Amino acid sequence: MKWAKPVIQRLLKVLMKGLNVEEIGATKENLLMGTLIVNFNHYPICPNPDLTAGVGPHSDASTITILLQDDTGGLYVRGREGWIHVTPVKGALIVNIGDVLQIMSNDHYKSIEHRAVTSARKHRISVPIFVNPGPNAVMGPLPEALQLGEKPIYKQVLYSDYFNYFFSKPHEGKQTIEYAKI
């Protein structure tokens, strides 16, 4: 995680600048990236990928997710006109916006719906780092994101409540974010 932290800090700095947040102090840093979780996903070779779930459509319950994938392919993101395959690029990382950033930005940033399928040809490994709020963090639209008198779309929610709700049911697209709406 030593290499990842400065990369995450730089990405969040740029994303926060887009919301008129010039400085990420200790409180905001805990809110944006207080918990870093690394997962290791293995998708075994599957004789009939069409009959296999893989990872169903969802957006992540993170601020951002940084994902390393191997050269097998199988990750799709939801585009305006359907699913778009994220073709593996050697050495490249995928950066996904998660629900937390959508909530904190009051919809100025949108979390990306995605899914992953298995392959009949090769097994696949992906390693996401979920950049999540810290324990006990309460998230809601940032005051800076509401500067022009915009109405908040989301309420203040204890992140652990959101997280527990997220994992209490199977993935079903971007439904989870409704939980935080006013």
Ligand SMILES: O=C(O)CCC(=O)C(=O)O
């Ligand atoms: O395997 C992938 O590329 C995506 C996995 C994923 O969406 C997740 O773990 O949340």
Ligand SMILES: [Fe+2]
């Ligand atoms: Fe995901």
